[in-house]
Amino acid sequence: MFTEGGYTVTKDEFKADAILVNTCSVRDQAEQKALGKMGSMVQHRKKRPHVVYGFMGCMAQSRGQELFQNVPHLDVVVGTQKYHKVFEYVDGILQNRLERRMDDLKLTYKGDHICDIDEEKDSQNTIKDHVKETTDPTAFVSIMQGCNMKCSYCIVPDTRGRERGRPIQDIVEECESLVARGVKEVTLLGQIVNLYGRTEFPKVDGKSPFVQLLEAVHAIEGLERIRFTSPHPIGYRDDLVEAFTYLPKLCSHIHFPMQSGSDRILKLMRRPYKNEKFIEICKKMKAARPDMAITTDIIVGFPGETEEDFEETVKCVKELEFDNCFVFRYSQRRNTPAADMLDQLSEKVKEDRNQRLLAVVNEIAQRKNNALVGTVQEVLCTGPSKNNPNTLNSRTPQNKIVILEGNPDRLVGKVFKAKIHECTGFTLYGTPIIESLEEAE
Ligand code: SAM
Ligand code: SF4
Numbered sequence: 533m534f535t536e537g538g539y540t541v542t543k544d545e546f547k548a549d550a551i552l553v554n555t556c557s558v559r560d561q562a563e564q565k566a567l568g569k570m571g572s573m574v575q576h577r578k579k580r581p582h583v584v585y586g587f588m589g590c591m592a593q594s595r596g597q598e599l600f601q602n603v604p605h606l607d608v609v610v611g612t613q614k615y616h617k618v619f620e621y622v623d624g625i626l627q628n629r630l631e632r633r634m635d636d637l638k639l640t641y642k643g644d645h646i647c648d649i650d651e652e653k654d655s656q657n658t659i660k661d662h663v664k665e666t667t668d669p670t671a672f673v674s675i676m677q678g679c680n681m682k683c684s685y686c687i688v689p690d691t692r693g694r695e696r697g698r699p700i701q702d703i704v705e706e707c708e709s710l711v712a713r714g715v716k717e718v719t720l721l722g723q724i725v726n727l728y729g730r731t732e733f734p735k736v737d738g739k740s741p742f743v744q745l746l747e748a749v750h751a752i753e754g755l756e757r758i759r760f761t762s763p764h765p766i767g768y769r770d771d772l773v774e775a776f777t778y779l780p781k782l783c784s785h786i787h788f789p790m791q792s793g794s795d796r797i798l799k800l801m802r803r804p805y806k807n808e809k810f811i812e813i814c815k816k817m818k819a820a821r822p823d824m825a826i827t828t829d830i831i832v833g834f835p836g837e838t839e840e841d842f843e844e845t846v847k848c849v850k851e852l853e854f855d856n857c858f859v860f861r862y863s864q865r866r867n868t869p870a871a872d873m874l875d876q877l878s879e880k881v882k883e884d885r886n887q888r889l890l891a892v893v894n895e896i897a898q899r900k901n902n903a904l905v906g907t908v909q910e911v912l913c914t915g916p917s918k919n920n921p922n923t924l925n926s927r928t929p930q931n932k933i934v935i936l937e938g939n940p941d942r943l944v945g946k947v948f949k950a951k952i953h954e955c956t957g958f959t960l961y962g963t964p965i966i967e968s969l970e971e972a973e
């Protein structure tokens with residue numbers, strides 16, 4: 533929206549006329565980081581008084597007006613259903629200030645505050661207005677907003693509102709326009725993607741709206757890979773498992789949050805499934821796609837989690853052999869039932885469990901990666917590596933990173949085979965197999 537409105541993007545915050553911090557509220561650490569960053573930028577105001585500062589996203593939604601007290605120089609707070617209004621607000625204030633500055637150089641620019649955190653009907657259909665110009669061969673596509681679950685630790689239902697999906701045709705059109713601009717891989721996003729459209733669209737031939745969407749996106753010519761995140765055991769039915777047997781563009785990877793291996797803790801978390809059900813779905817997925825990689829999210833130190841509960845999680849991680857796992861220390865969130873539970877654990881216990889679980893997770897992940905040395909993997913080359921721009925990043929269908937050497941003009945945006953010759957922990961190193969590239973061309 534800003535580039536369309538004549539702005540350019542700068543990486544230098546000292547040059548920007550508008551600075552927007554997009555925020556996450558899932559854990560307190562993320563909120564503190566955003567507040568700290570905005571606080572440190574207060575210096576800019578003195579030298580460049582016209583600059584417009586804004587918070588967007590979940591923290592903006594949950595804290596609203598309160599943020600103007602925390603950060604006195606703040607101008608704009610825009611919630612999760614109003615992203616499409618950000619340009620109008622920021623540009624309005626900026627133009628106003630620039631005009632006034634010409635008349636009166638002593639203006640303080642106070643009184644321009646805008647806080648818009650209202651709900652907006654059909655806001656899910658405005659997300660596509662944010663499509664950026666891209667040369668990146670991968671893209672994220674939001675297919676829905678909100679979440680109707682009430683996991684006792686989670687702030688998302690509060691910040692994102694009720695679950696609502698975009699029409700299949702709109703999503704397909706967005707994917708088509710991305711493909712026309714060179715995108716080869718899309719990741720469909722939603723809090724519980726597999727529940728997409730369940731309240732808006734009917735089942736057809738026993739297939740859920742999500743599977744219908746996967747089929748429609750799969751039919752797009754030129755699109756080579758499809759991913760989605762995150763699925764949930766609720767509503768993870770056989771039609772979705774089966775989709776992996778007849779939709780080859782679906783990558784062999786699911787990020788499937790488990791949260792805990794203890795049924796007692798799952799119940800306290802208000803996660804409506806038992807560990808046995810979670811394991812059963814993982815097994816079905818591996819039967820449908822033997823090369824399936826599964827990664828997960830786990831929260832350690834949930835209120836009341838005993839050493840036995842934690843050990844059950846460790847046992848489950850060992851049994852399922854996740855390819856990777858994000859381990860989170862439980863963080864108390866405002867307006868969530870778990871925040872008021874009596875048996876809150878100390879940071880020391882959380883950190884100890886975090887480290888112990890990570891050691892198990894990392895050992896399994898590295899063992900699995902080491903086993904890939906000497907094999908040939910199909911990769912999508914995504915661009916220069918951040919750490920060393922002389923090398924290129926690529927990903928296998930299992931979402932493992934493979935570092936390559938080669939000509940970016942020839943490799944970026946292509947799917948080809950690479951021979952893996954080295955592994956250092958989480959990173960694989962490979963050599964492109966030129967014949968497979970020629971075939972792709
Ligand atoms: N909707 C997804 C699901 O239910 O599987 C998860 C989305 S959530 C935004 C991302 C992850 O953050 C969760 O899977 C959970 O592990 C973690 N998370 C959420 N609330 C948390 C909290 N209060 N403390 C620590 N981790 C949290
Ligand atoms: Fe949060 Fe996911 Fe639970 Fe929804 S399903 S409340 S997003 S953890």
